[in-house]
Amino acid sequence: MNLKVLNIHAGHNTIVPGANGYFSETTENKNVKNAVISKLQSLGYTVYDCTDDSGKTQNENLKNIVSKCNDNTVDLDISIHFNASNGQGHGVEVLQYSDKTQAIAQNICNAIAELGFKNRGVKERTDLYVLKKTKAPAILIECCFCDSAIDAGLYNYDSMASAIVKGLTGEVKEIVQPQPAPAPTPTPKPSGDNWVRRLQEELNRQFGARLVVDGINGPKTLKACPMVKKGAKGGITKLIQERLVSVGFNLTLDGIFGENTKKAVKVFQKNRGLTEDGIVGPKTWEWLLKGTKM
Ligand SMILES: [Zn+2]
Structure with a gap:
């Protein structure tokens, strides 16, 4: 044809x-x-x-x-x-x-x-x-x-x-995206990840974790993260949903850990070689904190 x-x-x-x-x-x-x-x-x-x-x-x-x-x-x-x-x-x-x-x-x-x-x-x-x-x-x-x-x-x-x-x-031409202007002079030290910063705030508020709110993904932050599973509601769940959306999932950011969030967590876990239990525990938090697509 x-x-x-x-x-x-x-x-x-x-x-x-x-x-x-x-x-x-x-x-x-x-x-x-x-x-x-x-x-x-x-x-x-x-x-x-x-x-x-x-x-x-x-x-x-x-x-x-x-x-x-x-x-x-x-x-x-x-x-x-x-x-x-x-x-x-x-x-x-x-x-x-x-x-x-x-x-x-x-x-x-x-x-x-x-x-x-x-x-x-x-x-x-x-x-x-x-x-x-x-x-x-x-x-x-x-x-x-x-x-x-x-x-x-x-x-x-x-x-x-x-x-x-x-x-x-049989062919694809990539649409060339306009390149952002190069940053002038040496870039200042990265000031952390805004999502991590908001998670730290929420952990301090809800659990009195007393974390430094610096947006830096360190061992203390990981340790303060609670186990979150189906039935959970609130700020932490919403942050989990946001992070899942940022790596490509389509979820409503309603802060309710329902069936869709559980399914998304399972796929997230599967793609990263973790146990697919739909429960956000330390291993899953580790990947969420990194926030990388893979
Ligand atoms: Zn149709």
Whole structure:
């Protein structure tokens, strides 16, 4: 298949939103779609955005998308979605109407699976409205599961978009970020980690830990950290959630250690070779205090 001109759209809209889990499908469909468009454009492809923001019912949304798609003469229609099930399903799949798109659909699946997602493969679906009604060959990418802790821990819209572009075109041009201006003269001594500083304050306030609030991750701070598990509530839990979000998890910062926080802690532990018990004990604190992505 020779690709030069493409339609792409984000599934659903804010009036009739898609699935929800660790993150909102509707929001991430848009983030991935926008990043794919800019990456494809920087490679010289012509791309039309056929996202519909105004349909008030699911049917209207689908009809609007198809009519926008069919206004353009393109080589391929791409629909961006995220899957959801019961929290157990995970991985990428690409749905297609016919095997005309087999090679491209498989390449996209493989490129996304290279990011660590389970490869669920290419599936033929002749019953889906958008795939059926669009004139050009069409594929629907279920990037990963928005209600899977495993997928949420791996997911990042920019790497997802790069994988899609790689699968489509065989190449990826990184968008060059403007470089920050170099710091003048010798930088002053780093003044610690602000998250660690706030944790120290909270440990002093709640437990009378009498730590120096210097933002420095030292042995006294680690020793003062309590065991935190499901059912906990408050400032320490919120700080744990913040740290998990800063390394890539999608969590609500509500200070409540519920099922989602527990699942995220388990993935965090698994990725770091720790016992996956969902309980924040000394080993997990050690990694949280470091605050590194890995
Ligand atoms: Zn969807």
